[in-house]
Amino acid sequence: MNRFNFFIPAIGFFVLALILWRGLYLDPKELPSMLIDKPMPKFALTTVDGNEISNADLPNSMFLLNVWGSYCLPCLIEHPTLMRLAEEGEIPVVGINYRDKKQLALGWLSDNGNPFAFSILDESGRFGIDLGVYGAPETYLVDADGVIRYRHVSVLDENVWRQDFLPAINKLQAESNTQQ
Template identity: 40%
Template sequence: MSDAPRTGSVMRWLPLAVVGLLGLLLAAGLWLARNPDREALPSPLIGKPAPTFELPVLHEPGRLMSSEELKGTPYLLNVWGSWCPECRVEHPVLTRFAETRRVHVIGYNWKDEHADAMRWLEQFGNPYWVVLVDHDSTAALDWGIYGAPETFLVDADGIVRWKHVGAVDQATVDTELVPLLDALGIAPAEPR
């Protein structure tokens, strides 16, 4: 008895199975993209040392800033880009939070053109203590950044304490960020 008819039957259904599997993967991706709970995805960095980096400073393109320079200072790292609509939504909230000087708010300008980033800050204001630039995702993979906006809280010991995916709104600041700062005993940062 030959296996040829059975093999032919399997081969006939194989393309349909592949298309079905791809359809399921696409549906899962769309669900994750639209599911508001995606912001609650845990980060593997929470409770671990922040990734090291050495990135250019937006306003001083010849200068590099390293993670070593931030040791001993808690900071909020906010991933943004001029191309990001949600970054515009959260910008006034970050500006108000930065004015409290609880921690340094550091901008992480991602995949952006220098002129576009500068124009965006001129138009909407600059709440950041410093803006780091990552045009080619040099450090993004280490941080687990897969979109903008994303925001990380790093304590004075260099440990990642919090990550928020999506736009930070006032409720997030009031119910998550400020209570965490209080719990960690993080006092306002020194003036610029």
């Protein structure tokens, strides 16, 4: 018993060190989304092209929901990846033009190219609040039933696509296969 007591401080130290060590690699900026496994919030807005749009117009398959703005520099960094995904038909990408001006958004799309099936215009940021958005860029993975399954905050580049999105997508597909 006395022998064991002798080791208590050392054990305590290692437990604390382990917890703190893990803490070093947690990103405090990455907040968990409250909308995971919840349906997309209801909306009735317009696209940046001026068409009316609501939940019924969303793709019937799995899709990405990308929050972007013409003011947003990291959005330019992830833009080639979104373009590739859309061009190669890997997954449909829907945009949310967040806290931006319509004219600036249209200019940005024609300057850089448009990877989006359509972009929902959210000038006031009100729809963003319903999604729990706190700044562009953010990307949500929405399944065929319109349920949000994954969120990534900040740049979605090829690495993030391979390491985070593909496994999440594969997991979802495996789930839906076992259900059928």
